[in-house]
Amino acid sequence: MQIYMPTNVYSENNCVMNHRKELAALGNKAMLVTGRHSSQANGSLEDVKHALQEEGTAYVVFDKVEENPSIETVMQARELGIQEHVDFVVGIGGGSPMDAAKAIALMVANPGEDEGILYEARELGCLPVAEVPTTAGTGSEVTPYAILTIHARRTKQSISYRIYPELALIDSRYLKTESVDTLINTTVDALAHLIESYLNANANSYNRMYSEKGLRLFAEMKDDLLQCRRFGGEPKQTLSDDVFDKLMQMSATAGMAITHTSTSLPHGLSYPVTYEMGVPHGKAVGIFLPGFLQFYQAKEDVRALLREMCFASVEDFTEYLDELLGKVEISDDLWKKDVEMIMGNQAKLKNYPYVMDAETLYKFRR
């Protein structure tokens, strides 16, 4: 049995300032990679700038990362990074800027190569990466994955290279500017990571330990989340600081779980739904969780997961998730293409411990 989780993780209020020396020790000049708005609104970008200024470390900001970042955006940031001689990268935001930061770090470290290296499994150098999450969903601050949109193939895929962040600086206060939809969609992404890592061909006792802990955290918060959905106002009006802390913990724990196993069928099925319909990542994954549990062969493993989450049955879980997430209508055409794509994706199928056939997979859409 083995597990490899090399990222140095700190999780506390004021985390960025508290650990500014470790952040600045990563290099001489940083590229701060963010989305367009949220990192300014929640204070995370200001905190990182302030921390680096205190340490006398230079930086340049790239703030153009879109949701589900594309290869084109990574290449645009790479130009700036080379021009500015940056030697480390800090991703600040949700999974999109955090993933982009990893891919940018790889591309800047290899200025003679083109974007083709993103999807070739080669031994290449990479700049150090630090991550500051502002959503509690992807766990990208601890995972080695970076998922990019490939427009040429009308889908998304993780790059081949595995880039473990050196440092994860987690402060749950950044979550307080989230909308209900973003908070819930991202929580469901973390929930999917916990489930897909547990029910996985690569699973062992270590990653299952992370999943069990994360699912117990989810069980403690699941009624608060439903209340937050029903109330409909800003999450900070209904959720306590303790819940925001637990959401961040659940997300990082889920990231540690998938770092060992990777994800499985719900993630694989979600990518065309996000690409073609613009459904946010966590929601697109979540709609396939009931089918995944319903048709999973090892029923005792499913029962163990339901127990951790405090649900009586898959139906109970499904009812909860439907109310939390809302439904998504996938057209017959898209669904057919989606299932065909997964049946041809050995990388995703091999994480499923049993033989999956198209007929069963078709039933995942409800």
Ligand code: NAP
């Ligand atoms: P995201 O795409 O990073 O962000 C979604 C939206 O939330 C954006 O509009 C963003 O605004 C906003 N936002 C972020 N933090 C906020 C805050 N604190 N307050 C208010 N708004 C905030 O969403 P995500 O779900 O975290 O990341 C999804 C991406 O991660 C997908 O590409 C997915 O494939 C990938 N992913 C990666 C892994 C991994 O292991 N690496 C795992 C699962 C998923 P701005 O654009 O203005 O910042």
Ligand code: ZN
């Ligand atoms: Zn995910």
